[in-house]
Amino acid sequence: MSNLVHKEASLLEVKNLETAFSIDGAYYNAVDKVSFSIKPGQIVGVVGESGCGKSVLSLSIMQLLPKGNGEIRSGEITFEGVQLNQLSDTEMNRIRGRDISMIFQEPMTSLNPVFTIGYQLQEVLFNHMKISKGDARQKSIALLKSVGISRPEKLVDEYPHQLSGGMRQRVMIAMAIACQPKLLIADEPTTALDVTVQAQILELLKTIQEVNDMSIILITHDLGVIAEMCDEVLVMYAGRIIERSDAESLFYKPMHPYTELLLGAIPKMDEEAGMLSSIEGMVPSLKNMPETGCRFALRCPKVKPECSAVTPLLEEVEEGHSVSCILYETSMPRKGVKP
Amino acid sequence: MMLNTGTVPQYPLLQVKHLKTYYPVKGGFFRRTIGNVKAVDDLSFEIEKGETLGLVGESGCGKSTAGRSIIRLMNATDGQVLFEGRDITKLNGKSLQAVRQDIQMIFQDPYASLNPMQMVGSIIGEPIKNYRKASGPSIKNEVLDLLNKVGLPDDAYFKYAHEFSGGQRQRIGIARALALKPKLIIADEPVSALDVSVQSQVLNLLKELQKEFNLTFLFIAHDLSVVKHMSDRIGVMYLGSMAEIADRNNLYSQPLHPYTKALISAIPIPDPRWKKERIILKGDVPSPFNPPAGCPFHPRCPEARPECSQLKPALKEVKPGHKVACHLY
Numbered sequence: 001m002s003n004l005v006h007k008e009a010s011l012l013e014v015k016n017l018e019t020a021f022s023i024d025g026a027y028y029n030a031v032d033k034v035s036f037s038i039k040p041g042q043i044v045g046v047v048g049e050s051g052c053g054k055s056v057l058s059l060s061i062m063q064l065l066p067k068g069n070g071e072i073r074s075g076e077i078t079f080e081g082v083q084l085n086q087l088s089d090t091e092m093n094r095i096r097g098r099d100i101s102m103i104f105q106e107p108m109t110s111l112n113p114v115f116t117i118g119y120q121l122q123e124v125l126f127n128h129m130k131i132s133k134g135d136a137r138q139k140s141i142a143l144l145k146s147v148g149i150s151r152p153e154k155l156v157d158e159y160p161h162q163l164s165g166g167m168r169q170r171v172m173i174a175m176a177i178a179c180q181p182k183l184l185i186a187d188e189p190t191t192a193l194d195v196t197v198q199a200q201i202l203e204l205l206k207t208i209q210e211v212n213d214m215s216i217i218l219i220t221h222d223l224g225v226i227a228e229m230c231d232e233v234l235v236m237y238a239g240r241i242i243e244r245s246d247a248e249s250l251f252y253k254p255m256h257p258y259t260e261l262l263l264g265a266i267p268k269m270d271e272e273a274g275m276l277s278s279i280e281g282m283v284p285s286l287k288n289m290p291e292t293g294c295r296f297a298l299r300c301p302k303v304k305p306e307c308s309a310v311t312p313l314l315e316e317v318e319e320g321h322s323v324s325c326i327l328y329e330t331s332m333p334r335k336g337v338k339p
Numbered sequence: 340m341m342l343n344t345g346t347v348p349q350y351p352l353l354q355v356k357h358l359k360t361y362y363p364v365k366g367g368f369f370r371r372t373i374g375n376v377k378a379v380d381d382l383s384f385e386i387e388k389g390e391t392l393g394l395v396g397e398s399g400c401g402k403s404t405a406g407r408s409i410i411r412l413m414n415a416t417d418g419q420v421l422f423e424g425r426d427i428t429k430l431n432g433k434s435l436q437a438v439r440q441d442i443q444m445i446f447q448d449p450y451a452s453l454n455p456m457q458m459v460g461s462i463i464g465e466p467i468k469n470y471r472k473a474s475g476p477s478i479k480n481e482v483l484d485l486l487n488k489v490g491l492p493d494d495a496y497f498k499y500a501h502e503f504s505g506g507q508r509q510r511i512g513i514a515r516a517l518a519l520k521p522k523l524i525i526a527d528e529p530v531s532a533l534d535v536s537v538q539s540q541v542l543n544l545l546k547e548l549q550k551e552f553n554l555t556f557l558f559i560a561h562d563l564s565v566v567k568h569m570s571d572r573i574g575v576m577y578l579g580s581m582a583e584i585a586d587r588n589n590l591y592s593q594p595l596h597p598y599t600k601a602l603i604s605a606i607p608i609p610d611p612r613w614k615k616e617r618i619i620l621k622g623d624v625p626s627p628f629n630p631p632a633g634c635p636f637h638p639r640c641p642e643a644r645p646e647c648s649q650l651k652p653a654l655k656e657v658k659p660g661h662k663v664a665c666h667l668y
């Protein structure tokens with residue numbers, strides 16, 4: 001693979017991705033025509049409520065969909081010019097962990113309880129590097145130190161159950177950055193942690209991102225975390241990206257009615273306690289997803305009759321701010337029209 | 340404020356005095372008790388009628404154990420819980436049952452706290468059936484009324500819990516807690532399992548119900564912005580005891596305890612322009628099995644002094660209505 005990548009070129013490009021799950025023999029799209037790209041060194045947030053497809057999106061990029069019922073039905077995932085969804089398992093294994101790595105939500109269940117921390121860290125190193133046993137041990141101690149663990153020499157010989165949640169998440173991060181990946185996918189990395197520990201972990205991720213000049217896809221439901229961390233934000237609803245923008249204009253000028261409501265639903269620290277905005281109803285299940293039209297139409301307070309007939313496209317309304325809602329569709333002819 | 344007849348007005352609705360709840364740790368030969376996990380260690384606060392007291396803290400700080408000890412799902416090791424001026428920690432049998440009508444609980448996990456084998460109608464109707472000699476049709480009417488109050492359709496009566504989403508299940512839990520017209524509701528992390536948009540529905544509902552029934556809440560949560568939204572006064576717990584307690588605005592605008600300061604500064608604010616000095620604490624919460632001597636917070640405290648590791652500070656009032664347990668004040 002060529003390492004001569006232009007700074008301007010995108011590191012990861014996802015085009016028209018459709019990931020489907022089979023339920024009773026039929027396929028239903030959990031991720032529906034999703035397109036976005038990530039530049040080197042960028043932190044992109046993916047935000048949405050449970051069931052919006054944000055985790056399926058990350059599993060699709062990592063090619064970790066459950067074999068047998070989850071499948072990429074169409075679209076392209078291009079990482080440094082290589083199409084990931086065309087690679088064989090062996091080829092993907094070489095990229096996974098070295099160029100792209102992932103940290104998961106549950107630091108309790110994503111470490112193997114029967115191996116020491118050191119063994120699990122060295123496993124990553126042995127898989128991707130030619131390295132001697134002694135060097136691997138030294139390197140894993142250095143890695144643990146770099147994620148802020150205070151007694152790494154002892155910790156390499158300990159087991160996951162001896163650590164607290166925050167420490168385990170640090171170990172997960174150490175494993176993920178062991179080979180200095182270019183892209184880190186962090187799926188709800190701090191959801192299971194307390195807020196003071198969350199602050200530590202977010203700070204750590206930011207430092208590592210700056211030092212290694214790595215890109216991060218940060219998946220979370222917490223808009224506060226998004227505001228703290230991200231350059232760009234993708235808002236997902238029911239498997240589609242409904243709004244994409246830089247963080248500042250998303251929070252100050254949300255366009256999609258869903259984003260507006262979502263922002264209004266968080267209790268604010270600096271405001272008096274009034275009523276919070278809430279969204280009626282719930283996300284339709286995969287099987288009952290409306291086939292045409294906007295998927296938010298059923299719950300939208302600004303719904304128009306044509307919302308359920310026309311599927312809105314994600315269109316750039318202002319520079320760097322795209323939204324998929326017919327309220328913002330200009331009279332100009334549509335770019336890249338799809339039925 | 341409305342006062343029910345029979346209550347003695349000079350008492351706060353609930354007073355917790357030096358409450359201690361320890362879990363014994365067994366081990367060694369014959370599994371003797373070799374120590375105690377001091378989940379709640381000398382906790383005191385009070386709640387006035389009609390107000391909401393928020394209880395925040397990180398996992399393992401004892402906030403849930405405190406709630407459970409008050410409602411007697413767990414027996415306190417020591418200390419007093421006075422409900423309308425009467426100590427309920429020593430009650431049992433009939434007299435305990437009578438008090439339980441007045442204190443109800445909403446649980447965190449809407450999946451585990453509803454019986455999957457019961458229809459919603461019987462889940463909500465069960466407390467009414469147990470406590471009042473009411474006839475079938477009148478119970479049904481009451482349940483339908485409750486379903487209506489929490490925003491569920493009438494046909495929910497004949498459905499099972501698994502047919503509902505998380506938010507709707509939490510509404511069922513709320514309806515069950517309301518069934519006996521309690522005076523105090525202990526809500527233990529009622530929205531932490533829910534999505535933001537559903538969370539806001541449930542919080543709005545709790546506020547509406549509080550107004551309608553003049554309810555008093557003990558609102559336990561780890562999310563400081565949720566607690567601020569709901570509470571009149573807030574207590575911050577650390578390792579089993581109260582670090583600071585004050586009314587909502589004072590606590591957030593002028594936090595005194597170094598732990599409260601760090602906790603507030605750690606909340607991610609949904610505003611990208613918000614730049615603030617963040618206090619990053621070192622390490623994790625120590626184990627309550629082996630708490631540090633002196634002030635429980637001193638190993639992580641950025642402002643610790645020598646005396647902090649010697650003597651546990653008492654909760655003292657430094658401003659009207661603002662109490663803090665710290666040697667700095």
